[in-house]
Amino acid sequence: xxxxxxxxxxxxxxxxxxxxxxxxxxxxxxxxxxxxxxxxxxxxxxxxxxxxxxxxxxxxxxxxxxxxxxxxxxxxxxxxxxxxxxxxxxxxxxxxxxxxxxxxxxxxxxxxxxxxxxxxxxxxxxxxxxxxxxxxxxxxxxxxxxxxxxxxxxxxxxxxxxxxxxxxxxxxxxxxxxxxxxxxxxxxxxxxxxxxxxxxxxxxxxxxxxxxxxxxxxxxxxxxxxxxxxxxxxxxxxxxxxxxxxxxxxxxxxxxxxxxxxxxxxxxxxxxxxxxxxxxxxxxxxxxxxxxxxxxxxxxxxxxxxxxxxxxxxxxxxxxxxxxxxxxxxxxxxxxxxxxxxxxxxxxxxxxxxxxxxxxxxxxxxxxxxxx
Numbered sequence: 001x002x003x004x005x006x007x008x009x010x011x012x013x014x015x016x017x018x019x020x021x022x023x024x025x026x027x028x029x030x031x032x033x034x035x036x037x038x039x040x041x042x043x044x045x046x047x048x049x050x051x052x053x054x055x056x057x058x059x060x061x062x063x064x065x066x067x068x069x070x071x072x073x074x075x076x077x078x079x080x081x082x083x084x085x086x087x088x089x090x091x092x093x094x095x096x097x098x099x100x101x102x103x104x105x106x107x108x109x110x111x112x113x114x115x116x117x118x119x120x121x122x123x124x125x126x127x128x129x130x131x132x133x134x135x136x137x138x139x140x141x142x143x144x145x146x147x148x149x150x151x152x153x154x155x156x157x158x159x160x161x162x163x164x165x166x167x168x169x170x171x172x173x174x175x176x177x178x179x180x181x182x183x184x185x186x187x188x189x190x191x192x193x194x195x196x197x198x199x200x201x202x203x204x205x206x207x208x209x210x211x212x213x214x215x216x217x218x219x220x221x222x223x224x225x226x227x228x229x230x231x232x233x234x235x236x237x238x239x240x241x242x243x244x245x246x247x248x249x250x251x252x253x254x255x256x257x258x259x260x261x262x263x264x265x266x267x268x269x270x271x272x273x274x275x276x277x278x279x280x281x282x283x284x285x286x287x288x289x290x291x292x293x294x295x296x297x298x299x300x301x302x303x304x305x306x307x308x309x310x311x312x313x314x315x316x317x318x319x320x321x322x323x324x325x326x327x328x329x330x331x332x333x334x335x336x337x338x339x340x341x342x343x344x345x346x347x348x349x350x351x352x353x354x355x356x357x358x359x360x361x362x363x364x365x366x367x368x369x370x371x372x
Contacts, residue, residue: 035082036075036076036077036079036082036083037057037074037075037078038075038156038164039072039073039074039167040054040055040056040057040060040071040072040073040074041055041060041071041072042055042060042063042064042070042071043069043070043072043177044067044068044069045069045174045178046174046176046177046178047171047174047177048171049063049069051063057071057073057085057086057089057090058085058086058089060073061089061090061151064150064151068150069150070148070150070152070180070181071150071151071152072151072152072153072154072167072184073086073151073152073153073154074153074154074156074163074164074167075153075155075156076155076156076157077103077155077156078100078101078155079101083097083100083101083155086153090115090146090148090151091113091114091115092112092115092146092153093112093113093115093117095112096110096112096115096117096146099117099144100117100144100146100155101155103142103144103157105119105142105144106119106121106244106248107119107120107121107245107248107249107252109251109252109255109256111261114148114149114263115146115147115148115263116145116146116147116148116185116261116263116264117144117145117147118144118145118147118185118189118252119142119143119145120142120143120188120189120192120249121140121141121142121244121245121249122140122141122142122143122158122160122192122195122245123138123139123140123160123195123196123199123242123245124138124139124140124141124160124195125137125138125139125198125199125202125203126138126139131206131209131210131231131234131235132231132234133230133231133233133234134234135231135234135235136238137203137206137234137235137238138199138203138238138239138241138242139158139160140158140160140241140245141157141158141159141160142156142157142158143157143163143188143192144156144157145185147181147182147184147185147263147264148181148263149180149181149263150180150181151181152181152184152185154188163188166187166188166191170183170184170187179265179267179268180265182263182264182265182268182269183268185256185264185268186268186271186272186275189253189256189272189275190271190274190275190278193249193275193278193279193282194278196242196245196246196278196279196282197278197281197282199242200242200282200285200286200289203235203238203239203242203289204285204289206235207235207289207292207293207296210231210235210296211292214232214296214299214300214303215299229297229300229301229304232293232296232297232300233297235293236293236297239286239289239290239293240290242289243283243286243287243290246279246283246286247283247286249279250276250279250280250283253272253275253276253279254276256272256275256276257269257270257272257273257275257276258273313371314371314372316371317363317366317371317372318372320362320366321359321362321363321366324355324358324359324362325355325359328351328354328355332351
């Protein structure tokens with residue numbers, strides 16, 4: 001397809017780093033620009049416009065309205081005051097602005113007059129040497145996107161999910177950027193969902209490790225005593241956090257891929273189908289994780305119960321064996337004068353032999369029945 005040069009190659013680059021152009025140098029805000037602005041650039045005909053100096057969002061908007069193109073503004077955790085000027089200049093809806101500033105939103109897609117407001121939850125796998133009851137497995141953040149006819153604004157919350165590398169890769173494909181803000185929206189959606197896939201693979205490894213420990217045989221081939229249930233429960237909590245990021249995104253991606261929208265280029269809309277398919281796949285994977293962890297937790301508790309029952313059987317068996325000499329000693333500990341065996345020459349060895357024989361017999365019987 002000649003109109004778009006392989007979108008997937010842009011948002012999913014190869015392992016080799018792509019050299020950045022001088023034009024892609026990150027924006028350094030000046031004293032007239034909000035400190036929350038990470039980058040602000042005007043794109044015309046798919047190329048970043050060089051102005052000789054950093055532009056404020058208001059200056060970029062005026063240039064776009066005068067000469068065409070679109071502006072892409074990136075912000076990181078802006079305050080209400082820092083975002084107020086940008087929201088007013090671009091006519092953003094107050095409800096969407098409030099959500100973007102306060103964060104902690106669920107993934108969603110909302111339409112406001114001449115703009116789309118999209119919320120993505122970014123996920124990052126936290127590396128750890130060993131899973132413990134307090135291990136943090138998944139770290140989440142948020143990316144809010146405002147998509148307009150001639151502007152694209154991203155508001156990022158959290159330490160993860162930087163979009164700088166993605167911006168550089170997009171700038172390497174002017175033909176794609178020429179499609180406008182919807183091309184950037186697709187690239188971000190695909191980038192976020194690719195993160196889901198990578199995290200799902202890592203979480204699968206953690207679950208496999210716990211599952212192996214739970215179902216591995218115990219000492220001497222006996223029943224496994226399982227693992228610390230708190231570890232399994234902690235992993236289940238992290239999977240639940242992962243599910244909260246993935247599940248609500250299913251509907252927005254379906255809408256972007258199926259329903260015609262004035263602000264989404266028809267050529268770009270076709271590529272949202274691929275993103276929707278990947279979200280559905282990860283969602284099924286995460287739901288499977290949740291069910292599997294439930295089964296592992298139940299199996300672990302059952303194994304702990306079986307191990308306790310086995311211990312009780314062993315204790316009972318030894319108590320039965322010890323009961324024989326206890327009974328004999330109890331009988332001969334009574335102070336009766338007329339007990340025939342007390343004055344018999346062979347009484348002591350006979351009683352000891354009988355006691356040992358009874359103990360050995362009971363031990364053999366219990367061991368044959370699996371109690372020892």
